[in-house]
Amino acid sequence: MERQRAFFRSGATQGSSFRRHQLEAARALVDDNESRIHEALRADLGKSEFEAFVSETGQVRAEVNHTLSHFEEWMEVVGVGTPLSLFPSSSEIRYEPKGVCLLIAPWNYPFQLVMAPLVGALGAGNCAVVKPSELAPATATLTSELLGRYFSEDLVRVVTGGADTSQALLRERFDHIFFTGSPAVGKIVAKAAAEHLTPVTLELGGKSPAIVDETVDLRLSARRIAWSKYLNAGQTCIAPDYVLIPAHLAQDFETRLTEAIHRFYGADPKTSPDFARIVSDAHFDRVRGYLDEGRVVVGGETDRESRYIAPTVLAEAREGSRVLEEEIFGPVLPLIPYRSLDDAIEWTRRHPDPLALYVFSKSRERQERLLEAIPAGGSTINDALVQFSNLELPFGGRGGSGAGSYHGRFSFETFSHKRAIVRAATWIDPPVRYPPYRGKLRWLRKLLG
Ligand code: NAD
Numbered sequence: 001m002e003r004q005r006a007f008f009r010s011g012a013t014q015g016s017s018f019r020r021h022q023l024e025a026a027r028a029l030v031d032d033n034e035s036r037i038h039e040a041l042r043a044d045l046g047k048s049e050f051e052a053f054v055s056e057t058g059q060v061r062a063e064v065n066h067t068l069s070h071f072e073e074w075m076e077v078v079g080v081g082t083p084l085s086l087f088p089s090s091s092e093i094r095y096e097p098k099g100v101c102l103l104i105a106p107w108n109y110p111f112q113l114v115m116a117p118l119v120g121a122l123g124a125g126n127c128a129v130v131k132p133s134e135l136a137p138a139t140a141t142l143t144s145e146l147l148g149r150y151f152s153e154d155l156v157r158v159v160t161g162g163a164d165t166s167q168a169l170l171r172e173r174f175d176h177i178f179f180t181g182s183p184a185v186g187k188i189v190a191k192a193a194a195e196h197l198t199p200v201t202l203e204l205g206g207k208s209p210a211i212v213d214e215t216v217d218l219r220l221s222a223r224r225i226a227w228s229k230y231l232n233a234g235q236t237c238i239a240p241d242y243v244l245i246p247a248h249l250a251q252d253f254e255t256r257l258t259e260a261i262h263r264f265y266g267a268d269p270k271t272s273p274d275f276a277r278i279v280s281d282a283h284f285d286r287v288r289g290y291l292d293e294g295r296v297v298v299g300g301e302t303d304r305e306s307r308y309i310a311p312t313v314l315a316e317a318r319e320g321s322r323v324l325e326e327e328i329f330g331p332v333l334p335l336i337p338y339r340s341l342d343d344a345i346e347w348t349r350r351h352p353d354p355l356a357l358y359v360f361s362k363s364r365e366r367q368e369r370l371l372e373a374i375p376a377g378g379s380t381i382n383d384a385l386v387q388f389s390n391l392e393l394p395f396g397g398r399g400g401s402g403a404g405s406y407h408g409r410f411s412f413e414t415f416s417h418k419r420a421i422v423r424a425a426t427w428i429d430p431p432v433r434y435p436p437y438r439g440k441l442r443w444l445r446k447l448l449g
Pocket residue numbers: 104105106107108109113131132133134161162163164166167180181182183184185186188202203204205206236237238327329355397402
């Protein structure tokens with residue numbers, strides 16, 4: 001940290017050519033090692049190459065390319081207006097790097113969730129200490145090796161380990177902490193950050209609802225919900241956690257979801273090369289436990305040895321059961337029937353503001369009503385997950401699902417300090433502000449209106 005701090009203070013990271021060089025190194029890291037990265041993701045999570053590309057290496061490449069195309073324009077000093085009271089000064093905003101940033105990552109997209117924040121930190125001219133998740137060890141080891149090879153340790157340093165390592169890092173004073181993980185650990189991070197008054201970005205999770213109404217094409221909605229839920233075996237922070245469905249359509253929707261699952265993964269998803277595995281035994285046991293809390297419509301098969309849990313739809317989950325209270329983070333999708341839209345809205349209010357809300361409705365008026373009634377980090381209408389992949393949009397939560405945002409320009413802003421600068425003129429020095437004030441206030445009021 002001392003070396004990084006000294007390197008940052010030298011000013012070396014600030015210039016645009018240095019930043020460009022680092023961003024190009026990040027791109028080369030992905031391009032040169034894509035197959036090794038995909039192998040590590042398969043070892044940790046049984047991720048198919050398609051999913052590894054779409055949600056990890058391809059996403060990081062998109063983030064780097066977008067940043068490379070725009071960071072110089074984001075770096076530009078922004079001139080802003082100046083009130084008459086400060087005449088004849090000028091005012092501007094400068095985006096300055098914060099310094100040495102700590103990035104703590106989870107295991108579910110273990111490459112992308114290290115690299116995408118890192119691209120933001122480097123594009124904004126910072127140094128970074130990176131703590132990958134110990135629960136995806138193959139990816140953590142590889143990421144550590146590659147970051148060591150493509151970046152100077154003065155700029156990027158990887159520290160591998162678990163909660164103890166993370167807590168040791170959190171005792172240090174950083175200039176920004178970017179944490180992706182669970183709300184419970186988010187609280188620990190926020191408390192540690194408060195000790196040094198360090199700004200934090202919290203990218204957390206929660207129960208993201210999908211609300212379907214009777215105006216939609218049920219088959220299409222079921223396909224999109226099944227895809228977004230079972231991608232990465234449901235271990236996605238913005239996966240639809242549960243579906244609220246009009247009671248009279250529940251049975252039809254069960255059939256549509258079952259069809260979609262069979263079409264995607266075959267009659268026995270265990271043999272599908274496209275369906276991922278649960279990350280650890282502890283998470284397997286946790287998700288496995290949800291299967292007993294309702295009626296299994298489809299799926300329900302498990303194999304502890306390979307940490308396989310079939311893509312499952314659960315109906316009639318018991319009131320107060322864990323599957324309805326905790327973030328599921330696995331391939332189990334509860335269906336909750338509702339009688340009126342107000343009931344559906346009320347249901348979502350049992351939990352903190354979610355990271356995502358998905359509205360499936362053709363009615364513009366309903367879409368607006370639900371967006372207004374249910375605060376969430378982000379939303380997609382008539383689809384799910386895809387709000388994540390548009391780098392023009394901020395990605396982040398609110399309330400219990402996080403604070404702050406990133407991606408594209410929003411990463412740059414997160415990792416920059418906005419410095420306010422007024423340049424005062426010296427050729428004139430109106431005496432009105434100086435004491436003695438007698439007789440000046442009336443004049444000043446007139447001038448300022
Ligand atoms: P986690 O909070 O258990 O771990 C995240 C990181 O924190 C890991 O690097 C871990 O080593 C570290 N950590 C764990 N316990 C700690 C402690 N006591 N003190 C300090 N550090 C500690 O989260 P996870 O299980 O890796 O990931 C799943 C969670 O992350 C879910 O809630 C999911 O919704 C959320 N998530 C959010 C996003 C997002 O972008 N908002 C993305 C992915 C995952």
